[in-house]
Amino acid sequence: MRRWGLEALGAWLLGAMWILPLAWALWSAIHPPSSTQSFGLFSPLTLRNFATAWGMAPFGRSMVNTVVLVSIVLAAQFVLCTPAAFAFARLRFPGRDFVFAIVLVQLMVAPEVLMVENFRTIGALDLVNSLFGIALPYLGSAFGIFLLRQAFRTVPEELDAAARIEGLSLRQRLWKLYLPMARPTYIAYGLVLVSFHWNNFLWPLVITNSVGIRPITVQLAMFSTTDQGTNWSIITAATLLSTAPLVIAFLLFQRQFVQSFMRARAQ
Amino acid sequence: MKLTRRSMLAGATTLAAPAVARAATLDISFFFPIAASGPITKIINGYAQDFAKERPDVRIKPVYAGSYDDTIAKAITAFKGGHAPPLAMLGAIQVYTLIDLGAIVPFDEVATSAEDKAWMNSFFPAFLANGNVDGHTWSIPFQRSTAVLYWNKAAFKEVGLDPEKPPASWEEQTAMAKKLVRKSGSETTRWGIQIPGTGGTYWLYQGLAIEAGQQLMNKNGTEAYFNKPGSVAALDYWVGLSRQGVQAPGVIDWGVTPNDFIAGRTAMMWTTTGNLTFVRDGAKFPFGVAMLPADKQRGTPTGGANFHIFKTATQAEREASLAFVKWVTSPERAAAWSIATGYVATRPDAWATDVMKKYVAGFPQAQVARDQLPYALPELSTHANQQVTLPLNSALQAALARSKTPKAALDEAQAIADRVLGPYKRG
The missing domain is CATH 3.40.190.10 (Periplasmic binding protein-like II)
Incomplete structure (x- = not known):
């Protein structure tokens, strides 16, 4: 009983540490700049920061861009990584482990190193300043292939053999056996992917020029004001605006997410 | 996939548009x-x-x-x-x-x-x-x-200083800051002065160095002067403000300092002219803006x-x-x-x-x-600029955090800068 109490305390502490920045962001977003750091209970409340932030950048348009961009990347990675992961997990072909090692090497390369080369490629394809140009370097993912391969390998060989005896084709086995079994991994992977690409900043900034194409993070950078003091109220308001869809989605589907993570880990 | 194709088309049209207009x-x-x-x-x-x-x-x-x-x-x-x-x-x-x-x-x-x-x-x-x-x-x-000094006239008046007279020298600045510190028990509720050490980090320090008679680089950007007597004196003074208890200890945040000033948590601050509008809109007390005080001379980086x-x-x-x-x-x-x-x-x-x-x-x-x-x-700028300013920033923060003495920290930064700039110097 005492042990349980300690665990609960620890969980509450961790939870508080996690929520504190968000709580502070909310606090300073609804107060005028002069009272962002003094927590007077009766400080004047205001929604003007949100209006100011919203007026400084086309947030609506950028939000749509981000959603489209993340959807392209998510769909492409699921479609492209699944067969690759399956081949590495269950098919036998010469050089399989060598090719897989090469895929893994890509995990070690920081994307920033490839920026100039990627820029050249996108330039050669005439895709500079387009949503597809932002997405293209991210359509395949070594991380995704690795993660799904591990998930596929946990499917018992006996089940696979049984399905084969039932006369299921390769594609049917993938669709009816492997995909359902790996569902928690897909959800966990999708979540990590969405939050990464929602937050990705430097590449979208470098490869785009028009306001109409840029994702939300690039607009958000407008509030980093090194030549002046920082207006925390406006920054936090803008940050809350741009993360709101993610936070709301997470709160709505929280139970499913947590369960998937638990199951993905249990595997 | 449909989405992908559509955005590809969108990309193609945005690229085609300038080509048409170029005529x-x-x-x-x-x-x-x-x-x-x-x-x-x-x-x-x-x-x-x-x-x-x-x-x-x-x-x-x-x-x-x-x-x-x-x-x-x-x-x-x-x-x-x-x-x-x-x-x-x-x-x-x-x-x-x-x-x-x-x-x-x-x-x-x-x-x-x-x-x-x-x-x-x-x-x-x-x-x-x-x-x-x-x-x-x-x-x-x-x-x-450029960098300037902001002072809270109400706080000056409160402690018996002439509200229309900002410090003109380093000694005056320290003496005034001492008077301006306000404590409640052992906790300081108002500091005398704040010179922030993040953001550009070296930027305000460069102001101190120039005032102590030492620019941080030569005109060709091939030499850095981080551990000359003037450079060390500048860092000594900066760290000394905290040691004497008139400035908050450690590395003071660039972005928070103007907020501290308008909230009355520091009576003077060094920051950029760019903060004028922010302070004017936020301060509920009369404030003044002055040139940075002098040691051997006046000075500021651009x-x-x-x-x-x-x-x-x-x-x-x-x-x-x-x-x-x-x-x-x-x-x-x-x-x-x-x-x-x-x-x-x-x-x-x-x-x-x-x-x-x-x-x-x-x-x-x-x-x-x-x-x-x-x-x-001119602001600190050399060949291989990033590699030269980064060790200086680390040195300044180490000295402010008091994990190194100013001289030792700056000696290290100088050694790195010399190594980086060597090839450019030989030209």
Whole structure:
């Protein structure tokens, strides 16, 4: 009983540490700049920061861009990584482990190193300043292939053999056996992917020029004001605006997410 | 997949559009950073539209490119990828990086007429200094700033100091700061002064060093002077403020300092002129702005960004870029930009315009930055700039956190800087 109490305390502490920045962001977003750091209970409340932030950048348009961009990347990675992961997990072909090692090497390369080369490629394809140009370097993912391969390998060989005896084709086995079994991994992977690409900043900034194409993070950078003091109220308001869809989605589907993570880990 | 195809088509049309328009007008894409709050994008876009009325054959297309660091990263990537814009506003300290890359062309090669030469000389020399390398003018100043001291007149009055008299020397500053500290029990509720140590980190320190008689680099950007007696004295003074209990201990945050000032948690602060509007709007007490106090002399570094023209621009693009730069830096526009943003108007005749005179009459604090310019020196900038400033920043923060003595920390930074700059020095 005492042990349980300690665990609960620890969980509450961790939870508080996690929520504190968000709580502070909310606090300073609804107060005028002069009272962002003094927590007077009766400080004047205001929604003007949100209006100011919203007026400084086309947030609506950028939000749509981000959603489209993340959807392209998510769909492409699921479609492209699944067969690759399956081949590495269950098919036998010469050089399989060598090719897989090469895929893994890509995990070690920081994307920033490839920026100039990627820029050249996108330039050669005439895709500079387009949503597809932002997405293209991210359509395949070594991380995704690795993660799904591990998930596929946990499917018992006996089940696979049984399905084969039932006369299921390769594609049917993938669709009816492997995909359902790996569902928690897909959800966990999708979540990590969405939050990464929602937050990705430097590449979208470098490869785009028009306001109409840029994702939300690039607009958000407008509030980093090194030549002046920082207006925390406006920054936090803008940050809350741009993360709101993610936070709301997470709160709505929280139970499913947590369960998937638990199951993905249990595997 | 449908989405993908559609966005591919969208990409194709956005690319096709300029090609069609090019028949009639010349497109000049122009990268600019945002380092100040306020509707900067709207102002810049407004300039581009107004310029189109003067020069219908040229269309300036402003591209917002993030912070100073983001903008230089984007510009260099675009240059290496073969898509450099003709024109970009980049941090004035990037000049050596850009020259070493062979990325930019000096303005004096583009602006060749006698009238052009006169125009290039019409800016404050302090703002031109960063871009003057090897006898060329590589950049034209636009959004520029300097460091100044802000003081809380109400706090001065409260402790019996003359509210109209800011400190003029380091000793005065320390003595006043001591009086201004207010405690409740063992907790300090108001510090005497704050000189922040993040953000540029070295920027305000450079002000101290200049005042102690030591500029941090030579004119060719091939030598750094981090551990000269003046440089060490400057850091000693800075760390000493905390040791004497008149400044909060440790590294003080750049972004929070103005908030501390308007909330009355520090009675004086050093920060950029760019904070004027923020402080004016936020402070509920009368405040003053003064030149930084002197040790051996007055002094401040300049800061901010300049116009650069890329080497890859065609003759027509260079000419059009120059025309825009000349237009946007005219006295009236330099004055309007300064009033709208808080940056310092970059040329003396901008201060003589009627709008500027009227503005300064109502808000005399704005004039301090100009009066300080004769004492201003160029911001720290060398070859391999990043590799030279990074060890200095680490050294300063280590000394402020008191994990190293100022001398030891600066010796280390100097050793690294010497190693990095060695090849450039031998030239």
